[in-house]
Amino acid sequence: MTRATVHEKLTELKAKDARGIPTADKNWRLGAYLDYWLTEVVKPNLRLSTHERYESGVRLYLKPGLGANTLTHLSVPIVQTFMNDRLAAGMSVRSVQILREILRSALTRAHEEELVSRNVARFVKLKQRERDDIQPWTVEEAKQFLEAARADPLYPMFVLLVLYGLRRGEVLGLRWQDVDFEGSVIRIRQQVQRVGGALQQGPVKTKAGRRDLPMLDFACEVLKAREPRAGGLAFTTRTGQPIEPRNFVRSFQRICERHGIRRITVHQVRHTAATLLKDLGVPARDVQLILGHSDIAITQQIYQHDNMAGRREALGRVEAALLVSTHKDTQALQPGYLVNAVDSSGSCHNGCQGHGFVDRITSILSGRGSRTRTYDTWFWSSNSSSVTSRITEVDTFFRVRRRQALLGVVAVGVAVNVNEQDDAELVA
Incomplete structure (x- = not known):
């Protein structure tokens, strides 16, 4: 170490002391600090499954790769x-993200203990993980x-899984x-997981996971x-022992394969619910x-999925709203043409009985008009290949009628003015 380096470090230490920042009495290596962090911070305060996941990442990757620093x-x-x-080396993006999360959490603690001036893991850039396209x-x-699982001994568990979207451990x-049973409530309070090679019963994943659910009749039936x-x-x-999670998954997959049901994971049943x-x-x-869920964004962005049928229905509503809006504007200009029924010749009759044009269009688009086609003989009399093209024809028809009506109003106005002038001349 050169004299200049020593002077630089001494100046830095004096500056920290002046700001009231204590100097660490031990120059920790990362590997040793991670061991301390797992034992004294993670294990006493976090779930056993979390400690196991962190310990695995530290032991297999972080200590061998970075521990000497x-x-x-x-x-x-x-x-x-x-x-x-x-x-x-082929590790998945999600696995590398987990390693960064573990290191970031450890260095956050080191920063709180004033062993480092900043958390360098926070500034590491990784590409975004592309989530798998789940089809529930x-x-x-x-x-x-x-129906296929009805004869399986685990059938009641499958019912709760589908009805409530419970986690496997729950x-x-x-x-x-x-x-x-008396209060008709199911309380979710604990879960079973395999941790450290043994089945463990412990509290549910988060505070939000502690929830009360209404007991549906179907659930009550299978539980009783x-x-x-x-x-x-x-x-x-x-023998009265907890069910092995892996056996539960095997039973689920066996039923799907045996009965030709599209295979998804047990966790994706939660997405389905x-x-x-x-x-x-x-x-x-x-x-x-x-x-x-602790955050509604998790529910909407991760667990709820759309499909083509849902998109089609949503866009169909937009289409219907736009069509109804268009014809309501027409109705404001020519109420006589739109409120009244239209006969087979295309003529409009004030006071005739029947649904308004807008009501009939709405019912047709929503499927409610399938039983009343005989009533709308003029609407269905065209050779048009689709409802949309027929609506276009109807709109054109009413535009022509509207122009004719406006021309008629102008002609009547002109005639009235001429007559008034003739009467005035006669009086004079």
């Missing part, structure tokens, strides 16, 4: 190069699955004490068909509470 010498270029190398089940596919962790065990899990093996609720017009806030 001291905290004070860890820089943005060093971390950026490490992350880029992981991507080049339709109503028909969900019904087909439940279904496995449901206790009889959380099932209130089981034999309750006081204080125990609602769903267990024959969210999308079905959306398609039924349930407000997004209610869907968020049912699924137990």
Whole structure:
């Protein structure tokens, strides 16, 4: 170390001391600090599954790749190069993003402990993850699955999975004490997960995950068909042990394959429930509470999906609104032509019985006019190939009639003025 370098570091330390920033009494290497962080910060305060995921990332990747660097010498270029190398080695974008999240969380703690002046992981750039295009089940596919699973011992669990969009661990962790038949409520409080090689029962994922759901008749029926065990899990093996999550998944996939049902993952059934609720017009806030999401954006952007039928219906409403708006403008100019029915010759008769033109167009576009075609003989008498082309013809017809009417008004006005002048001359 040169004299100039020593002088630079001394000046830096004096400047920090003047600002009241303490100097670390130990120059930590990143590997040693990550071990301390996992043991003293993560394990006592976070879920076991989170600690297991963080420990795996530290042990397999962060310590071997970055652990020899001291905290004070860890820089943005060093971390950026490490992350880029992981991507080049074939690691998925999401896996590398998780490594950055782990390192960022650890360095945030180091910054709070005043061991580093900034969190370099925050400045590392990674490309955005492209989410898989999930195609959840339709109503028909969900019904087909439940019918196929009726004879399976896990059928009640599958019913709750589809009805409420529960997480796999929440279904496995449901206790009889959380099932209130009298109050008709199902309380979601805990989950079962495999952590550290053993099945663990613990609280649900987030505070938002603690939720009360109304007990639907279908759910009540399948739950009452089981034999309750006081204080125990609602769903267990024959020996009373928690059901292995992987066995639950295997049963789900076996039913799909055996009955030719389009295969999705167990977690994507949760997407199916969210999308079905959306398609039924349930407000997004209610869907968020049912699924137990902490942020409504998660519900709308990740779990709810659209389809061509939904897009077609939405755009059809726009089309209908525009058509109705157009003909309402016409009605304001020529109310006699639009309010009254039109006969087979295309003539309009004031006071005739029947629906208004706009009402009939609306009913036809929405499908309500399928039983009343004989009433609208003139509308359906054309050889037009589509409703849209027929509407264009009708619009043209009324434009011509409107021009004729305006010309008639002008002619009448001119004639009245001429007559008034003739009368005045006679009086004079």
